[in-house]
Amino acid sequence: MGEKMAKRARRKAADESLEDEDKEVPIKGRDIETMGKLQRLATAVAEVAKKRRDPYLEVPSRSLSNSNYNRRKRLIEMGGKTNRRELFNLNQARAYMQTILVGSGCSRLIRQGKSTSIRGMYYMLKHNIEGTKENTFEDQSESDTIIEDLEVITGAMREELHLYAEPRGNLAGPLVVIDGGNELDASKMGAAGYPIPSIVEPDRVKIKRCDAKFILHVEKGTVWQRFNEDKFWQKHNCIVSHGAGQPARGVRRMLYRLHSEYKLPVFCLLDNDPWGYYIYSVIKQGSINLAFESMRMAIPDAKFIGLRSGDYERCGLKQNVTIKLDDKDKKRAKQIASYPWFSEKKHWQAEIKQMLTNDFKLEVEALISRDISYVTEKYVPERLRNNDWLD
Amino acid sequence: MGEKMAKRARRKAADESLEDEDKEVPIKGRDIETMGKLQRLATAVAEVAKKRRDPYLEVPSRSLSNSNYNRRKRLIEMGGKTNRRELFNLNQARAYMQTILVGSGCSRLIRQGKSTSIRGMYYMLKHNIEGTKENTFEDQSESDTIIEDLEVITGAMREELHLYAEPRGNLAGPLVVIDGGNELDASKMGAAGYPIPSIVEPDRVKIKRCDAKFILHVEKGTVWQRFNEDKFWQKHNCIVSHGAGQPARGVRRMLYRLHSEYKLPVFCLLDNDPWGYYIYSVIKQGSINLAFESMRMAIPDAKFIGLRSGDYERCGLKQNVTIKLDDKDKKRAKQIASYPWFSEKKHWQAEIKQMLTNDFKLEVEALISRDISYVTEKYVPERLRNNDWLD
Numbered sequence: 001m002g003e004k005m006a007k008r009a010r011r012k013a014a015d016e017s018l019e020d021e022d023k024e025v026p027i028k029g030r031d032i033e034t035m036g037k038l039q040r041l042a043t044a045v046a047e048v049a050k051k052r053r054d055p056y057l058e059v060p061s062r063s064l065s066n067s068n069y070n071r072r073k074r075l076i077e078m079g080g081k082t083n084r085r086e087l088f089n090l091n092q093a094r095a096y097m098q099t100i101l102v103g104s105g106c107s108r109l110i111r112q113g114k115s116t117s118i119r120g121m122y123y124m125l126k127h128n129i130e131g132t133k134e135n136t137f138e139d140q141s142e143s144d145t146i147i148e149d150l151e152v153i154t155g156a157m158r159e160e161l162h163l164y165a166e167p168r169g170n171l172a173g174p175l176v177v178i179d180g181g182n183e184l185d186a187s188k189m190g191a192a193g194y195p196i197p198s199i200v201e202p203d204r205v206k207i208k209r210c211d212a213k214f215i216l217h218v219e220k221g222t223v224w225q226r227f228n229e230d231k232f233w234q235k236h237n238c239i240v241s242h243g244a245g246q247p248a249r250g251v252r253r254m255l256y257r258l259h260s261e262y263k264l265p266v267f268c269l270l271d272n273d274p275w276g277y278y279i280y281s282v283i284k285q286g287s288i289n290l291a292f293e294s295m296r297m298a299i300p301d302a303k304f305i306g307l308r309s310g311d312y313e314r315c316g317l318k319q320n321v322t323i324k325l326d327d328k329d330k331k332r333a334k335q336i337a338s339y340p341w342f343s344e345k346k347h348w349q350a351e352i353k354q355m356l357t358n359d360f361k362l363e364v365e366a367l368i369s370r371d372i373s374y375v376t377e378k379y380v381p382e383r384l385r386n387n388d389w390l391d
Numbered sequence: 392m393g394e395k396m397a398k399r400a401r402r403k404a405a406d407e408s409l410e411d412e413d414k415e416v417p418i419k420g421r422d423i424e425t426m427g428k429l430q431r432l433a434t435a436v437a438e439v440a441k442k443r444r445d446p447y448l449e450v451p452s453r454s455l456s457n458s459n460y461n462r463r464k465r466l467i468e469m470g471g472k473t474n475r476r477e478l479f480n481l482n483q484a485r486a487y488m489q490t491i492l493v494g495s496g497c498s499r500l501i502r503q504g505k506s507t508s509i510r511g512m513y514y515m516l517k518h519n520i521e522g523t524k525e526n527t528f529e530d531q532s533e534s535d536t537i538i539e540d541l542e543v544i545t546g547a548m549r550e551e552l553h554l555y556a557e558p559r560g561n562l563a564g565p566l567v568v569i570d571g572g573n574e575l576d577a578s579k580m581g582a583a584g585y586p587i588p589s590i591v592e593p594d595r596v597k598i599k600r601c602d603a604k605f606i607l608h609v610e611k612g613t614v615w616q617r618f619n620e621d622k623f624w625q626k627h628n629c630i631v632s633h634g635a636g637q638p639a640r641g642v643r644r645m646l647y648r649l650h651s652e653y654k655l656p657v658f659c660l661l662d663n664d665p666w667g668y669y670i671y672s673v674i675k676q677g678s679i680n681l682a683f684e685s686m687r688m689a690i691p692d693a694k695f696i697g698l699r700s701g702d703y704e705r706c707g708l709k710q711n712v713t714i715k716l717d718d719k720d721k722k723r724a725k726q727i728a729s730y731p732w733f734s735e736k737k738h739w740q741a742e743i744k745q746m747l748t749n750d751f752k753l754e755v756e757a758l759i760s761r762d763i764s765y766v767t768e769k770y771v772p773e774r775l776r777n778n779d780w781l782d
Contacts, residue, residue, distance in 0.1 A: 109763070114763050116759065117616070120756055123756045123757055127760070165613070170558075188573040190570030191590065197582035230505075318518065369518070
């Protein structure tokens with residue numbers, strides 16, 4: 001009994017010690033627009049309820065069947081299909097509640113002038129629904145899905161909703177940004193370059209000056225370090241970026257902004273394997289999962305300057321730096337070959353076919369077997385000089 | 392026939408186009424010492440051969456049985472056992488050849504003033520041994536092992552041998568470094584902070600000024616962003632770092648340097664689970680795999696300020712932010728409890744026991760359920776004020 005009371009007292013103390021949970025800040029800039037979108041959603045729901053009609057949300061469908069390759073714009077777009085999500089529908093009530101909950105969570109973040117990770121949002125909103133044993137969310141995959149729903153419903157990107165991811169990817173080159181109030185010169189950063197934040201919207205990252213002529217985007221940080229050590233970006237007056245594999249949204253947005261605001265061509269130096277092809281595809285046409293973001297992230301003019309199956313011979317590589325394709329590689333290669341944005345291009349069909357005939361893949365690092373700086377001093381400069389890439 | 396000749400011509404052209412493979416630079420600073428270590432190794436081998444005795448290397452054993460917990464120094468050390476690696480021994484000739492090869496590769500890197508990744512080193516050295524079908528290395532795990540051997544043989548760290556890893560981990564705070572010739576102020580970086588390079592040896596990263604009073608090291612980048620957004624490092628005059636999980640060697644070296652050169656206490660904010668405990672253990676006592684590096688990386692005075700099993704009640708957390716332990720968690724927890732540096736500490740035994748009794752783990756993010764800034768404004772400040780941590 002005493003134990004229980006002590007417990008309660010401790011809990012109470014902990015509760016009371018939590019002050020100013022809702023310290024609010026003035027809403028400025030882009031946040032005004034995002035807040036407007038969230039408020040329109042809330043108002044619409046409230047209006048319907050006031051009129052004593054059943055509340056519902058119209059949720060654009062994010063299924064594969066609702067994504068199309070737009071041949072004119074050369075990117076993957078979301079179609080017009082929507083699904084109605086109703087409160088008074090046993091199958092939809094839970095998702096309805098979750099959507100409104102995430103909406104109110106994002107609005108709280110904006111009002112507090114704070115951001116959190118998608119995992120943070122999950123913890124922020126997870127609780128028992130009063131008087132029941134029902135959790136608002138069982139696990140993070142539930143809230144992650146709802147966050148994407150909210151993006152398509154409101155037309156506000158996750159980044160605008162104050163949700164960030166683990167930052168991943170760096171760049172270096174003649175670029176000056178104002179990030180968090182600090183002026184940063186990406187030509188004067190350290191050995192790891194300028195770390196690209198998860199959120200690079202103009203409110204947070206202003207591009208102050210950009211003297212680069214193009215962007216070379218490489219797959220991995222270790223390859224990037226070779227380019228940085230060899231001062232490639234200085235010699236070629238460009239920006240060299242990497243995304244530590246499949247680039248995060250922050251990296252894609254940054255490339256997109258540099259491409260669209262400064263007209264910088266984007267060249268992608270990726271591995272000669274299905275995973276390298278797919279990274280290129282996502283940068284260029286957008287991803288199938290996030291088709292609704294293509295408009296703000298895809299770069300249809302991006303070029304593939306990565307390794308090709310013919311490089312084995314062209315660059316005089318030896319058999320022992322090749323890696324045999326496994327079943328997963330082959331399956332993925334065939335899948336990729338059938339995507340319309342690859343299937344309608346003869347040179348890509350030939351490229352993928354040759355990789356399958358070779359029965360091996362080639363990593364960018366294989367070029368080190370020629371010389372440690374072969375990739376920075378020969379391979380890429382020659383490709384660029386000869387306009388020799390895949391489109 | 393014509394096809395074959397064309398192939399040969401192309402290969403020849405590719406070979407000839409590769410100029411100045413061995414452009415050398417003056418060897419300076421720490422490199423002089425490292426080069427000396429490699430040369431002593433080479434000379435010893437050559438001397439023995441000239442005397443017509445069988446060449447061999449004495450390789451300190453990196454096995455678990457040759458690592459000991461040094462109670463006085465409070466770190467994991469490598470014992471004195473060595474294994475002889477002989478050229479004229481069928482079982483050892485291959486590893487002998489590989490060791491000499493990696494040594495010559497590293498010496499080439501130093502002479503060229505370049506660095507590469509451990510994957511790059513693998514590609515650099517992989518070839519057919521002349522007149523045979525034998526590869527110098529079958530896969531990267533072979534060269535990685537030899538690189539660690541070379542570290543213990545020469546007493547030079549991988550970083551000193553010009554080998555880097557994918558950079559991982561960032562920091563922010565009142566710290567000014569000179570990195571790659573550029574002065575960087577870690578209190579004036581962007582949203583992602585100062586990215587800690589893979590190699591932070593004094594030759595490459597000079598610490599120019601450090602006004603911080605302590606270091607708060609957090610587990611993940613997403614938690615770090617909360618601390619950075621709340622300007623924790625400004626309010627508490629400290630450095631806040633993260634390692635994106637188990638910290639890479641660069642991060643550990645950076646913490647070590649700040650701790651030993653500037654006497655900064657190190658507090659680790661980690662999850663209440665076996666993986667959080669082990670990150671703490673590696674930062675504090677060094678890792679079992681790399682026992683030979685403990686002297687230059689371990690921080691025996693580091694404190695665990697992370698979540699503890701008692702926080703569930705103390706912080707008034709709800710059941711639905713706990714995560715049930717699975718079998719892997721339980722097994723790992725028992726393993727960790729038995730390491731001498733945990734087993735000899737009553738408070739750690741109690742902590743691990745309570746976690747097992749609770750049958751759940753707690754992530755740092757669980758505190759968001761109290762308030763988004765609970766961790767930065769209440770949890771950590773209170774712990775610090777009350778000297779309330781595990782040692």
